[in-house]
Amino acid sequence: MVRKEDCLKQIREVIDGILSTVDEEGNPQSRVIDIMLIDEETVYFLTARGKDVYKEIINHPQVSYLNLRANKSVRITGIAKKLDNQKEWIDKMFEENKYMNNVYPGDARYILEPFYIEKGEIEFFDLTQKPILREKFTIGNWEIKEKGFLISEECIECGTCQDLCPQKIIKEGSPFEIAQNHCLHCGLCYENCPSEAIHRIE
Amino acid sequence: MVRKEDCLKQIREVIDGILSTVDEEGNPQSRVIDIMLIDEETVYFLTARGKDVYKEIINHPQVSYLNLRANKSVRITGIAKKLDNQKEWIDKMFEENKYMNNVYPGDARYILEPFYIEKGEIEFFDLTQKPILREKFTIGNWEIKEKGFLISEECIECGTCQDLCPQKIIKEGSPFEIAQNHCLHCGLCYENCPSEAIHRIE
Numbered sequence: 001m002v003r004k005e006d007c008l009k010q011i012r013e014v015i016d017g018i019l020s021t022v023d024e025e026g027n028p029q030s031r032v033i034d035i036m037l038i039d040e041e042t043v044y045f046l047t048a049r050g051k052d053v054y055k056e057i058i059n060h061p062q063v064s065y066l067n068l069r070a071n072k073s074v075r076i077t078g079i080a081k082k083l084d085n086q087k088e089w090i091d092k093m094f095e096e097n098k099y100m101n102n103v104y105p106g107d108a109r110y111i112l113e114p115f116y117i118e119k120g121e122i123e124f125f126d127l128t129q130k131p132i133l134r135e136k137f138t139i140g141n142w143e144i145k146e147k148g149f150l151i152s153e154e155c156i157e158c159g160t161c162q163d164l165c166p167q168k169i170i171k172e173g174s175p176f177e178i179a180q181n182h183c184l185h186c187g188l189c190y191e192n193c194p195s196e197a198i199h200r201i202e
Numbered sequence: 203m204v205r206k207e208d209c210l211k212q213i214r215e216v217i218d219g220i221l222s223t224v225d226e227e228g229n230p231q232s233r234v235i236d237i238m239l240i241d242e243e244t245v246y247f248l249t250a251r252g253k254d255v256y257k258e259i260i261n262h263p264q265v266s267y268l269n270l271r272a273n274k275s276v277r278i279t280g281i282a283k284k285l286d287n288q289k290e291w292i293d294k295m296f297e298e299n300k301y302m303n304n305v306y307p308g309d310a311r312y313i314l315e316p317f318y319i320e321k322g323e324i325e326f327f328d329l330t331q332k333p334i335l336r337e338k339f340t341i342g343n344w345e346i347k348e349k350g351f352l353i354s355e356e357c358i359e360c361g362t363c364q365d366l367c368p369q370k371i372i373k374e375g376s377p378f379e380i381a382q383n384h385c386l387h388c389g390l391c392y393e394n395c396p397s398e399a400i401h402r403i404e
Contacts (some may be wrong), residue, residue: 018268020222020230028222028230030266032275032327050389050402054350064232066220073234103329103386108368113389125234127305147254165308186307187252188313200252 002124005040007074010067012038015097017067017074021056029056033065036093036100036114042085042139043076046093046100046112049172054113055149058082065117071127078120082113089114107137121145131167131182146201150184151175154197161189161198204326206339207242209276212269214240217299217388219269219276221247223258235267238295238302238316244341246285248295248302248314256315260284267319273329280322280341284315291316291388323347333369333384348386348403353377355398363391363400 015173023175025044037044047054057080065076081088119140155175162170169182190198219237239246259282287292296302321342328335331350337344357377364372371384375377392400
C-alpha cells in the first residue's frame with residue numbers, strides 16, 4: 001500500500017522529473033524540471049521568465065509532471081500556479097537546493113519564478129509488482145478522472161476476458177469485474193468481449 | 203561534441219523516457235514509454251490500443267519524448283506515425299526486449315501498436331557542463347525551431363548583459379553575441395538591456 005506522502009517523497013528524493021505543457025499551437029512540450037520543495041499536500045518548482053515553459057504555464061496552467069525511479073512512476077496532472085512573495089520563495093528554494101547556485105549564481109536567481117501545483121491528481125504506477133499497481137490521490141479541490149474499462153450487466157460470464165487479460169486481474173462474478181488498481185488499460189478484454197459488455201470509462 | 207547517434211544511444215540504453223501528448227481537451231498528458239528499437243535516424247515504441255495515449259497520438263500526432271540520464275537529457279519533438287506490418291514489428295520489438303513478455307505474455311502483445319517518430323528534432327541538453335550545452339539534430343524532413351534570444355544591431359556595447367548572464371556566455375562585439383549552444387534561455391539579458399537591443403527568437 002503506497003501513500004500520498006510516499007509519492008511526494010519519491011518526487012523530492014529523485015528531484016528531477018519531466019514537466020509537460022502545451023504551447024501556443026496546442027502541441028505538447030516537455031523538459032526536465034527539478035522539484036525544489038514538497039509539503040504534505042503538493043510540490044514546488046521554479047522556471048525562468050525567459051523560457052517558453054514559463055509562457056506556456058501562464059497561458060495554459062494545466063500541466064503534467066512525471067517522476068520515475070526504478071520502474072515506479074509518480075505523475076501529477078493538475079493546475080500550476082505562481083506563488084506570491086516571489087523573492088522569499090526563491091530564497092527558500094535556493095537554501096534547500098544549494099546546487100541551484102551553480103546554474104543561477106548571485107542575484108541571477110531572481111529571473112526565476114516560483115510555482116506550485118494548486119490542485120490536481122497524483123497517480124502512482126508500479127511496474128515492478130505483479131500485477132502492476134496504480135493508486136490515485138488528490139491535491140486540493142480536484143475530481144479524479146477515472147480511466148480504463150468497466151464490465152457491465154450485459155456480461156454473459158463466459159470468461160473470455162479473464163483468459164485474455166495479460167495481468168490476470170479480472171474476477172469472476174455477475175458481472176465479471178476488473179481490478180481497476182491493477183489494470184494496464186490495454187483494451188484486450190474490451191476488443192474481445194463476445195457480448196460487447198465491456199465499456200471504456202469516459 | 204555530442205553526435206546524433208550518441209543521443210539515440212542514450213535513449214536506447216536508458217530505455218524508459220516520458221512521452222507527452224495532448225488530449226481531446228487540449229491538455230498535456232504524459233507517461234513512461236520504453237523505446238523498443240533505434241536505428242541511425244529515429245526511435246520505435248509501442249502502446250496499447252486501449253490506452254488514452256494511443257487515441258491521443260492518432261488524434262494529434264505531434265509528441266514530445268524526453269529521456270534523462272545523470273543530468274543529460276535527450277528530447278525528441280516530432281510526429282509519431284503508426285508502422286505498417288504491425289505483427290512483424292511487434293515480434294521484432296519483443297525479440298529485442300524480452301522483459302515485455304512479463305507485461306504482455308503470449309498473444310496479448312498484439313493489443314499493442316508499433317509507432318516511430320517519422321520527423322522531428324532531437325535536442326541534447328547537458329547540465330553537467332559549464333556552461334551548459336545544447337545541440338540539435340533533425341529526424342527526417344523537419345525545420346528546427348530556434349529558441350532563446352538574439353542581440354540586435356541596436357546594441358550599445360555597454361556590457362550589462364555580459365555581466366548579468368548566469369552562464370557567462372555573451373561575447374563582446376558589435377553587437378555583443380549570445381553563444382546559443384550554451385544559453386539557458388533565462389531572459390535575464392533580455393529584461394535588463396538598457397537599449398532594448400535583445401529580442402526573443404520567435
